Amino acid sequence: MKDSKFVYVTYIATAPEKVFQALTEGAVTRQYWGHENVSDWKPGSPWKHQASDGTGTVRMVGEVVESTPPRRLVITWAYPQDQANKAKHTRVKFEIEPIGDMVRLTVTHDELEAASEMDKGIRQGWPRVLSSLKTFLETGKPLDTWAGMK
């Protein structure tokens, strides 16, 4: 049953455009995520999440479902080995709302199979990535995102 869902929210003192750029431009993504998100970001296009450690290892793949800069991005999210198996694809929705001089970034990850490897992995991953993104956009310095994790 793909009924597991997580909702993560972080408030960042920045502009919506900066957040959207930080999610979609490899040159920015690499600085706080250690990975580049690569796509032309057109609905129906593929995207990949590629390690920036020099190996270029593809860690996640999926399709762009919706892209409305700078407010909304919806993608599917799967392990490379499940690329052809749509039943295993999960979904990630990024919603970017300006609130005063801040941005509320909501990441909703759903269509997950409860207690699957993906389900456990993203529970560890998103809080780290979002903290790092926030620090990066607010201070210009990324965190050591994957420190202590293998």
Next chain:
Amino acid sequence: MIATDIDPVFKALADRSRRKLLDVLYSNNGQTLTELCEHLDMTRQAVTQHLALLEQANLVVTSRRGREKLHYLNPVPVHEIYERWIRKFERSRLQALHDLKQQLEEK
């Protein structure tokens, strides 16, 4: 305002019932108020008040499913606390272990 202020996070966490609420969401994320009340020995009104404080601290976020309002645990502020203090120590400990290993292996 919720935002980047960390005070509401500590205030929200400084209560046994609210921590219990977070535990209940941790084990089963995305519950309605009614479902949450079933797990807790509190009045519906008390749960509502606790949830409001947790939402203010950004520790709980809500999402609508039709007419239902579902509550989700948002661990991002807790992770920021971890980043701020704990990970610094972890890093130096790892470095110390690494140095020790190098020293021993050189011999």
